[in-house]
Amino acid sequence: MAAMVVAGAVLGGAVLAGCASPADSRTEATDSPTAATASPPAAPKKPPTMAPGPAGRTPVFERRPSGDGAGRSAERVVALTFDADMTADQGSRAASGERFDNPELIALLRRLKVPSTVFMTGRWAEEYPAQAKAIGTDPLFEIANHSYSHYAFSTPCYGLPVVEKAAMTRDVERAFAAFRKAGARNVVPYFRFPGGCYDDATLRALAPAKVTAVQWDVVSGDAFATDADAVADQVLAGVRPGSLVVMHCTRSAAPATEAAVRRIVPELRERGYRFVKVSELMEG
Structure with missing residues (x-):
């Protein structure tokens, strides 16, 4: 203006610890050769990123390339x-009752088991810290950076206020700090420009943030839309293997998104598509 990791791997220690008495636990820890020689848990896999562009410019990812260059068709992933x-100056609107969140949409994605990437502003995370933490600790999701302020990084850009070039990296870093403060853990080093607006000077100015910029190849048209079928039709017509779709997770600005997703997901699955997060899409 968003890969599944089995949760049981995190909870397993707590479950197993409750199965034995304290004495049994001490014996097992000291006498079991397995306990003495067990390998430490593997380090979490780092999300893929793109190498910097010419002169260190921030790289931009829009979709997975079609095919593999050897005549084989592309995998049907999307x-x-x-x-x-939420922009930095919308606090008074939130205080008056305007909702910039959409918990029903997140709940739907969970019920449908759709891995997704949420590009979150730092101001949104501050307004809804419990939701930011819930999204950012659920292995179904990953949180990416949509700036702190949701101000434009180049102009013109839909009338948004503008971030000065010298402040761009600081704005991005402030958003990451807001995610950490909220308790989100599944945070990836990806950045989406507010409004999708950027230019060459922006890519140079943002280079110190060391992020991969993520755009899209399918525009859902859900911003301010009220016709869910029109949104779904636009997505279904645009998706190709490797596509990256941009939608919104704000009730006030995108009220039809949840209903559109109810159509989009089953219809794409009928076509043989598998849903992935951006980190998995980028691996291909």
Whole structure:
């Protein structure tokens, strides 16, 4: 203006610890050769990123390339991404009752088991810290950076206020700090420009943030839309193997998104598509 990791791997220690008495636990820890020689858990896999562009410019990812260059067709995967927009100056509107969140959409993605990437502003995470933590600790999701302020990084850009070039990296870093403060853990080093607006000077200015910029190749048209079928039709017509779809996770600015997703997901699955997060799409 968003890969599944089995949760049981995190909970398993707590479950197993409750199965034995304290004495049994001490014996097992000291006498079992397995306990003495067990390998430490593997380090979490780092999300893929793109190498910097010419002169260190921030790289831009829009979709997975079609095919593999050897005549084989591309895998039918698609990434649904959701922008959780809230600008730095919208606090008074939130205080008056305007909702910039969409918990029903997140609940639907969970019920449908759709891995997704949420591009979140730092201001959104501050307004809804419990939701930011819940999304950012659920292995179904990953949180990416949509700036702190949701101000434009180049102009013109839909009338948004503009971030000065010298402040761009600081704005991005402030958003990452807001995610950490909220308790989100599944955070990836990806960045989406507010409004999708950027230019060459922006890519140079943002280079110190060391992020991969993520755009899209399918525009859902859900921003301010009220016709869910029109949104679904636009997505279904645009998706190709490796596509990256931009949608929104804000009730006030995208009220039809949840209903559109109810159509989009089953219809794409009928076509043989598998849903992935951006980090998996980028691996291909």
